Amino acid sequence: LDRCSLLPIDHFFLFSKRVITPAGIISASVEIDNGKVVSILEREEAPSKEINGVPVMDYGNAVVMPGLIDAHVHLNEPGREEWEGFVTGTMAAAAGGVTSLVDMPLNNFPTTTSSELLKLKLASAAEKLMVDVGFWGGLVPENAANLTILEELLDSGALGLKSFMCPSGINDFPMTTGQHIQAALPVLAKYGRPLLVHAEKEQPGVKSSQVDKDPRLYSTHLESRPNSWEQEAIRDLLDVAKDTAPGGKAEGARVHIVHLSDADESMQMIKKAKAQGLNVSVETCTHYLAFSSDNIGDGDTRYKCAPPIRSEVNRKKLWNAVNDDFFDLLSSDHSPSPSDMKLPEEGDFMRAWGGISSLQFVLPATWTAGIPHGLTLEKLSNLWSRGPAKLANIYSSKGSLEPGKDADIVVWDPESSFVIDENYTIFHKHKLTPYAGQTLYGRVITTIVRGQHVYQEGHHATQPCGKVLLAKSTS
Ligand SMILES: NC(=O)N[C@H]1NC(=O)NC1=O
Ligand SMILES: [Zn+2]
Numbered sequence: 001l002d003r004c005s006l007l008p009i010d011h012f013f014l015f016s017k018r019v020i021t022p023a024g025i026i027s028a029s030v031e032i033d034n035g036k037v038v039s040i041l042e043r044e045e046a047p048s049k050e051i052n053g054v055p056v057m058d059y060g061n062a063v064v065m066p067g068l069i070d071a072h073v074h075l076n077e078p079g080r081e082e083w084e085g086f087v088t089g090t091m092a093a094a095a096g097g098v099t100s101l102v103d104m105p106l107n108n109f110p111t112t113t114s115s116e117l118l119k120l121k122l123a124s125a126a127e128k129l130m131v132d133v134g135f136w137g138g139l140v141p142e143n144a145a146n147l148t149i150l151e152e153l154l155d156s157g158a159l160g161l162k163s164f165m166c167p168s169g170i171n172d173f174p175m176t177t178g179q180h181i182q183a184a185l186p187v188l189a190k191y192g193r194p195l196l197v198h199a200e201k202e203q204p205g206v207k208s209s210q211v212d213k214d215p216r217l218y219s220t221h222l223e224s225r226p227n228s229w230e231q232e233a234i235r236d237l238l239d240v241a242k243d244t245a246p247g248g249k250a251e252g253a254r255v256h257i258v259h260l261s262d263a264d265e266s267m268q269m270i271k272k273a274k275a276q277g278l279n280v281s282v283e284t285c286t287h288y289l290a291f292s293s294d295n296i297g298d299g300d301t302r303y304k305c306a307p308p309i310r311s312e313v314n315r316k317k318l319w320n321a322v323n324d325d326f327f328d329l330l331s332s333d334h335s336p337s338p339s340d341m342k343l344p345e346e347g348d349f350m351r352a353w354g355g356i357s358s359l360q361f362v363l364p365a366t367w368t369a370g371i372p373h374g375l376t377l378e379k380l381s382n383l384w385s386r387g388p389a390k391l392a393n394i395y396s397s398k399g400s401l402e403p404g405k406d407a408d409i410v411v412w413d414p415e416s417s418f419v420i421d422e423n424y425t426i427f428h429k430h431k432l433t434p435y436a437g438q439t440l441y442g443r444v445i446t447t448i449v450r451g452q453h454v455y456q457e458g459h460h461a462t463q464p465c466g467k468v469l470l471a472k473s474t475s
């Protein structure tokens with residue numbers, strides 16, 4: 001156990017004047033024993049150095065809150081570990097205050113589309129995890145046509161499924177139509193697990209390779225994936241998601257739209273579907289809240305992702321939606337590649353890999369972008385811990401600070417800033433990121449996973465003791 005933690009003791013107290021609990025922000029001591037939160041006691045001042053021989057860590061005015069849960073990460077291992085990997089990805093997570101993440105079923109090779117392939121994932125993750133990691137399985141035409149494969153994948157512990165309504169960018173992860181999704185939803189309903197959907201649909205007339213336009217212009221990328229792609233996919237998706245309504249043949253399944261960028265009609269459709277009782281939820285990503293097309297330089301492919309980052313007007317609408325509690329959760333969609341695949345020299349948006357590298361920065365980046373929009377610490381915490389825990393069905397043990405739950409905690413200083421420059425250590429496998437050079441508020445001081453101090457002020461525990469998070473079989 002010692003090497004799993006920089007503070008190898010089982011039983012201790014944390015004190016802070018800002019502990020984020022489901023009942024609000026309080027000045028309190030949090031007792032942690034054997035990996036769990038045991039008690040949270042309101043008190044104005046730090047107790048002495050110890051209570052009955054149990055050490056007290058006084059964090060003063062720093063924020064003590066549930067560790068972030070990033071439900072949308074591409075770790076790409078096995079098969080593309082030169083893109084990211086379990087070791088580097090989970091070290092970056094720990095350094096960023098992320099205590100659990102859920103790995104996407106693609107970009108790894110082979111993709112995670114059957115029980116056997118999930119077992120490959122698990123074997124490959126063994127002894128590499130600095131934080132806890134769950135897995136989404138992939139829904140593709142092949143297993144949508146053979147529901148036994150899907151059931152086995154869910155029996156093996158996939159927390160839910162993910163599919164694409166447009167080409168995924170990876171040849172071995174083909175897209176699904178509304179019909180494939182409709183076929184899979186009753187299976188997900190039986191297991192009570194979600195389907196996550198990349199909702200973009202190619203429109204006739206708009207080619208993602210706009211051969212006649214200058215591929216170095218950001219506008220070429222933006223125009224190649226207009227918001228109508230999101231709107232048309234979401235229209236199709238919500239049509240089949242009707243089956244999730246009470247009494248429907250997929251009641252108990254949840255349809256979750258990942259990485260929404262369009263703040264216009266897509267948002268209106270989702271609101272309406274929720275109001276009608278469909279079991280639908282939605283996330284956006286830090287980069288849609290932090291960046292806008294108005295500020296992306298031509299040739300700067302670090303910002304290339306799908307759906308694309310849209311206008312400043314759109315970004316403001318996304319923040320209004322955050323403030324109106326439209327989003328159920330936030331995620332990173334950390335999807336890095338080797339730097340040369342971003343074609344930094346050519347700056348060709350049409351040919352560069354689409355995916356943004358961000359996992360280590362989501363806490364300070366969300367906070368920094370949110371300050372001018374009145375983001376509160378509680379809302380930040382709900383979007384980054386409670387929401388994703390509920391999506392992944394791990395809220396009984398994670399996602400909030402409450403007695404009985406896992407002691408997954410980030411201690412951070414929202415008022416302290418840092419610059420992502422050459423003195424700052426990025427733990428991602430590749431250092432190319434649009435956050436480079438930025439000044440961010442929200443320095444992570446300590447990250448605790450099940451009571452173990454896995455990260456503190458630039459240092460990690462020497463042994464990776466993260467666990468895999470598998471769904472318990474319900475069938
Ligand atoms: N395959 C993959 O990771 N695609 C992701 N990248 C991105 O920008 N959007 C995605 O869905
Ligand atoms: Zn996607």
Ligand SMILES: [Zn+2]
Pocket residue numbers: 072074104333335
């Ligand atoms: Zn993704």
